[in-house]
Amino acid sequence: MGKNLFNKVWELHKVKTLPSGQDQLFIGLHLIHEVTSPQAFQMLRERGLKVMFPERTFAAVDHILPTDDQKRPFRDSLAEEMIEALEKNTKEFGIKFFGPDTDYHGIVHIIGPELGLTQPGMTVVCGDSHTSTHGALGAIAFGIGTSQIRDVFATQTISMNRPRVRRINVNGTLRRGVYAKDIILKIIAELGVKGGIGYAYEYSGPVIENLNMEGRLTICNMSIEGGARAGYINPDKVTFDYLKGRKFAPEGDEFDRAVSFWKGIASDDDAEYDDEFVLDAGSLEPMVTWGINPGQAVEITEKLPMLSDSEDREVALRAYDHMNFHEGDTMRGKKIDVAFIGSCTNGRISDLREAASIAKGRKVAKGIRALVVPGSRQVALQAEREGLDRIFSEAGFQWRLPGCSMCLAMNPDKLRGGELSASSSNRNFIGRQGSPTGRTLLMSPAMVAAAAVKGEVTDVRELL
Amino acid sequence: MLVAEKSIRKVIKGRGMPLPGDDIDTDRIIPARYLKCVTFDELGKFAFYDERYDEKGNKKDHPFNDERYHGAGILIVNKNFGCGSSREHAPQSLMRSGIRAIIGESFAEIFLGNCTVLGIPAVTMETGAVSELMDIIEKEPETVLTVNLDKKIVETDLPGGKNSKIFKIGVTDSAREVFLNGTWDTTSALLSGKKEIESKARSLPYLNHFLT
Numbered sequence: 229m230g231k232n233l234f235n236k237v238w239e240l241h242k243v244k245t246l247p248s249g250q251d252q253l254f255i256g257l258h259l260i261h262e263v264t265s266p267q268a269f270q271m272l273r274e275r276g277l278k279v280m281f282p283e284r285t286f287a288a289v290d291h292i293l294p295t296d297d298q299k300r301p302f303r304d305s306l307a308e309e310m311i312e313a314l315e316k317n318t319k320e321f322g323i324k325f326f327g328p329d330t331d332y333h334g335i336v337h338i339i340g341p342e343l344g345l346t347q348p349g350m351t352v353v354c355g356d357s358h359t360s361t362h363g364a365l366g367a368i369a370f371g372i373g374t375s376q377i378r379d380v381f382a383t384q385t386i387s388m389n390r391p392r393v394r395r396i397n398v399n400g401t402l403r404r405g406v407y408a409k410d411i412i413l414k415i416i417a418e419l420g421v422k423g424g425i426g427y428a429y430e431y432s433g434p435v436i437e438n439l440n441m442e443g444r445l446t447i448c449n450m451s452i453e454g455g456a457r458a459g460y461i462n463p464d465k466v467t468f469d470y471l472k473g474r475k476f477a478p479e480g481d482e483f484d485r486a487v488s489f490w491k492g493i494a495s496d497d498d499a500e501y502d503d504e505f506v507l508d509a510g511s512l513e514p515m516v517t518w519g520i521n522p523g524q525a526v527e528i529t530e531k532l533p534m535l536s537d538s539e540d541r542e543v544a545l546r547a548y549d550h551m552n553f554h555e556g557d558t559m560r561g562k563k564i565d566v567a568f569i570g571s572c573t574n575g576r577i578s579d580l581r582e583a584a585s586i587a588k589g590r591k592v593a594k595g596i597r598a599l600v601v602p603g604s605r606q607v608a609l610q611a612e613r614e615g616l617d618r619i620f621s622e623a624g625f626q627w628r629l630p631g632c633s634m635c636l637a638m639n640p641d642k643l644r645g646g647e648l649s650a651s652s653s654n655r656n657f658i659g660r661q662g663s664p665t666g667r668t669l670l671m672s673p674a675m676v677a678a679a680a681v682k683g684e685v686t687d688v689r690e691l692l
Numbered sequence: 693m694l695v696a697e698k699s700i701r702k703v704i705k706g707r708g709m710p711l712p713g714d715d716i717d718t719d720r721i722i723p724a725r726y727l728k729c730v731t732f733d734e735l736g737k738f739a740f741y742d743e744r745y746d747e748k749g750n751k752k753d754h755p756f757n758d759e760r761y762h763g764a765g766i767l768i769v770n771k772n773f774g775c776g777s778s779r780e781h782a783p784q785s786l787m788r789s790g791i792r793a794i795i796g797e798s799f800a801e802i803f804l805g806n807c808t809v810l811g812i813p814a815v816t817m818e819t820g821a822v823s824e825l826m827d828i829i830e831k832e833p834e835t836v837l838t839v840n841l842d843k844k845i846v847e848t849d850l851p852g853g854k855n856s857k858i859f860k861i862g863v864t865d866s867a868r869e870v871f872l873n874g875t876w877d878t879t880s881a882l883l884s885g886k887k888e889i890e891s892k893a894r895s896l897p898y899l900n901h902f903l904t
Binding site: 240241243244246247248249250252254256263264266267270275277280281284291292304306307309310313347349350355356357359370371372373374375376378379382383384385386387388389391421422425426452455457478482485486488489521540542543546636637638655657658659660662664665 | 714720727732742747776777780798800805806865866869870873885888899
């Protein structure tokens with residue numbers, strides 16, 4: 229029997245078995261941001277440690293960035309203190325920092341792939357659970373805590389138990405108006421938010437192979453929402469073409485050598501898996517969440533579940549109570565207050581193109597606050613070259629500066645009171661978008677644009 | 693390796709606090725606005741903030757506000773506790789509000805790893821046993837729990853010399869090992885392999901122009 233990519237990459241990076249029984253794993257790429265790194269730098273100082281491989285860590289600021297004006301100092305003094313700490317720490321320890329005054333800044337999970345830093349066959353970590361995103365390029369990538377960031381700084385390794393691997397085969401042909409976001413929301417709805425605990429997910433099958441790199445990034449991004457710490461897709465021509473010519477990608481003969489390494493690291497045809505799951509996506513409709521975790525989602529024409537049928541009755545009850553929805557309702561027609569397009573899940577150029585194609589020639593419905601926040605400066609520049617910013621502005625969307633923004637509301641972009649938000653982000657947890665009573669509906673960027681122009685949750689297929 | 697005695701986590705004794713509910717996520721444990729800080733020092737007071745206080749700052753019903761559980765050091769939870777973000781701020785806020793061990797049906801992985809590396813055992817217990825344990829504590833909040841990682845059990849000591857109970861707990865071999873040996877802080881174990889780390893770096897194709 230052959231091996232899967234996950235086990236090949238793990239074995240390639242395993243330094244040794246530690247006395248605890250965990251593996252010591254070498255980390256090829258370490259990304260850091262302003263929220264989870266300052267305490268780790270402080271731990272290094274307290275222990276008199278240095279960064280062992282400073283050239284393998286790259287820093288970005290994303291969570292706290294204001295999206296209206298990024299001139300320094302930031303108006304929010306706490307945000308300013310955090311960016312200053314990152315500037316000082318990266319300078320002191322010799323780490324490359326892509327600050328908001330550079331053309332390469334943005335959300336860490338957008339810029340890693342965009343700059344060609346993330347490559348197949350690597351181990352990638354970041355103090356952020358959406359690090360699973362980078363698995364789309366055939367890397368094994370997962371979020372870590374701040375004490376582990378300290379370990380990566382000091383040793384370029386972490387201590388970890390090897391997870392099992394579940395292959396998720398996505399068959400069929402997607403219908404028009406159905407996107408990568410809908411696939412991953414469906415997978416999480418089927419397997420549950422706890423379904424992936426102890427697993428890394430390999431996404432494969434014809435639907436995945438036919439996705440472009442950005443769709444693949446969306447899928448892997450939300451692995452953690454299904455409980456899987458990592459998710460990946462085997463590298464193929466889509467991956468190699470995506471990487472060619474990127475700032476940190478290998479060039480010339482080195483690129484050719486890289487491609488042969490990358491091909492060899494992919495799962496063998498006869499690879500073994502600990503578990504398999506098959507999803508037929510041929511009949512899949514646009515998805516939308518109705519509850520307080522990403523697994524509480526339905527297809528747009530489906531009715532909300534009856535409490536008596538629910539396996540997680542207590543969580544469903546809590547969700548209906550918070551959202552003010554009822555069993556048997558349909559999501560279609562729910563009036564929204566806010567529309568948010570952006571985040572590490574759906575803040576890339578193809579996401580903005582899809583949303584713009586819906587917004588074009590239409591107007592945001594009266595009374596709706598609609599924000600478009602590109603995931604990076606490069607995404608913003610490309611969108612502006614294509615005139616997408618004008619399409620959005622003419623339709624009444626606010627065209628903002630890059631950052632995490634209203635995905636988690638650590639900047640001034642927040643829901644107010646019990647507002648209902650149609651959002652292309654990744655979490656609908658209570659309070660997630662900045663108001664303890666705020667309510668979030670997760671959906672694809674095209675669905676968010678449709679909700680914005682109609683003023684209510686809409687089946688985007690009616691607007692295509 | 694020299695290990696300070698105080699690092700050893702063999703037996704943890706304290707009163708319990710039941711916190712029922714599945715899928716309690718990290719945004720609920722510590723709302724994102726309290727992550728705007730460069731140290732963990734002040735996080736203790738913000739644990740479960742939005743569940744403990746309404747928007748005007750008035751106290752709401754919540755186990756962390758319940759005087760009966762004041763001073764409890766062992767949190768009892770249900771399934772998938774700590775799901776969501778990797779923010780170490782979540783276990784840091786619990787630790788800094790006095791939590792020294794967590795017993796639950798299951799935990800989200802990143803959260804579990806963060807607890808372990810901070811020296812907070814997060815151990816599992818079967819569904820029925822968790823309900824029974826929560827029941828006991830709700831009825832008798834003075835009950836003292838002893839989490840014994842060596843024997844992989846939790847003992848309850850009820851006030852007034854009532855019958856005590858023993859519950860089995862689950863803990864991974866690697867976590868048990870580091871708690872019993874006091875080596876849950878991973879840095880020094882990792883650093884001891886410095887030569888092997890350097891040799892690994894020299895063998896990885898992408899760090900060597902794909903010539904290896």
